[in-house]
Amino acid sequence: MAVHSGPGRLAGTFARPGSEAGDATLVRAARLGDREAFEVVVERYGPALYRFARRMVRDHDEAQDVVQEALVAAWRGLERFDGRSSLATWLFGITSHKARDSLRRRRPEPVDPDLLTRPGRDTIDRSALSNPEEAMFLSDLAEALGQLSERQRAVWLLTQVEGLSTPEAAQALRMSADAVRGQLARARMSLTTRLEAWR
Amino acid sequence: MTTDDDTVTRRAVEAIHATSETDAWPAVSATVRHRVRRTPRLSQPVHASTQTLSGTARFAPSDRLDLSDTVVVDVLRQALHDIPGTAPHDIALTVDAGRCVGVRVDIVSAFGTDLLAAAGRVRSVVGAALSEALGTLSVSVPVDVAVVDVVVDDPSP
Numbered sequence: 001m002a003v004h005s006g007p008g009r010l011a012g013t014f015a016r017p018g019s020e021a022g023d024a025t026l027v028r029a030a031r032l033g034d035r036e037a038f039e040v041v042v043e044r045y046g047p048a049l050y051r052f053a054r055r056m057v058r059d060h061d062e063a064q065d066v067v068q069e070a071l072v073a074a075w076r077g078l079e080r081f082d083g084r085s086s087l088a089t090w091l092f093g094i095t096s097h098k099a100r101d102s103l104r105r106r107r108p109e110p111v112d113p114d115l116l117t118r119p120g121r122d123t124i125d126r127s128a129l130s131n132p133e134e135a136m137f138l139s140d141l142a143e144a145l146g147q148l149s150e151r152q153r154a155v156w157l158l159t160q161v162e163g164l165s166t167p168e169a170a171q172a173l174r175m176s177a178d179a180v181r182g183q184l185a186r187a188r189m190s191l192t193t194r195l196e197a198w199r
Numbered sequence: 200m201t202t203d204d205d206t207v208t209r210r211a212v213e214a215i216h217a218t219s220e221t222d223a224w225p226a227v228s229a230t231v232r233h234r235v236r237r238t239p240r241l242s243q244p245v246h247a248s249t250q251t252l253s254g255t256a257r258f259a260p261s262d263r264l265d266l267s268d269t270v271v272v273d274v275l276r277q278a279l280h281d282i283p284g285t286a287p288h289d290i291a292l293t294v295d296a297g298r299c300v301g302v303r304v305d306i307v308s309a310f311g312t313d314l315l316a317a318a319g320r321v322r323s324v325v326g327a328a329l330s331e332a333l334g335t336l337s338v339s340v341p342v343d344v345a346v347v348d349v350v351v352d353d354p355s356p
Binding site for chain 2 (some may be wrong): 028064134138160
């Protein structure tokens with residue numbers, strides 16, 4: 001009999017790092033193969049990663065793929081996480097990379113320009129449906145974000161929406177802090193111009 | 200940038216936070232967890248004995264038992280779970296021709312922990328877990344323990 005076991009347990013049930021565990025504890029456990037610890041990481045950061053991806057790419061399906069690929073890559077690459085950046089910064093960096101890959105993969109597809117969906121453009125929050133003005137603002141915002149370059153959009157989303165500091169955004173996007181500040185200034189200028197009617 | 204500019208960008212940030220886009224998250228989360236569970240890490244088989252150290256046969260003598268090294272690491276990680284003030288940082292098996300010939304355990308300890316005692320306990324726990332996993336093939340496998348960091352908070356999960 002040859003038994004080639006996959007991941008599993010030979011011993012009894014043990015306590016696991018729970019949702020209250022710190023990032024370092026979760027990463028240590030996940031790096032050693034604890035999938036449940038990694039699932040806590042997924043639940044902790046996944047919603048923000050999805051929100052970021054959703055505004056970076058064209059639609060929900062693409063954002064879902066991006067986040068899946070990012071988190072699977074993170075699971076596979078945990079040994080490369082050296083702790084020099086925060087876990088959130090590292091995960092946003094992977095997600096940003098996957099989003100850029102996704103946008104480039106899809107770019108050559110022939111599309112009717114009139115039907116081209118800008119990143120996040122089809123996002124209309126259900127609660128906003130009862131608030132037409134807010135729905136219109138969101139639509140215009142999505143359009144304005146879609147007009148930004150990928151870099152500008154990523155910088156604006158990470159620093160303004162997700163709360164990363166300039167150095168953290170620079171680490172995530174592999175840019176200098178000065179470049180982040182420059183991209184952010186251009187993004188803000190572009191957004192305020194395009195959202196002029198809402199001032 | 201003027202105050203009006205700040206107002207409109209602030210409204211944009213608030214609008215994004217207020218959307219219920221993350222309502223879609225549970226479905227995404229389920230798929231991600233499913234994919235992670237199906238994503239194996241690189242591993243190699245490690246021979247285990249069909250005889251326990253007490254001489255009990257776990258399988259017929261002609262049977263062969265191989266465990267993935269990730270399974271062995273998982274067993275060791277779980278065994279180390281309950282040592283207060285200490286957590287495994289890395290566990291590496293040295294495998295030669297399918298046999299485990301060494302284990303290195305890097306640990307992180309809390310300030311104030313008796314490091315010598317903790318390392319001894321880790322070595323003892325790892326030895327016991329190895330014998331449970333590998334049976335007689337765990338005999339004379341050296342276990343090296345290294346304290347790689349000392350942290351303020353209790354690192355144990």
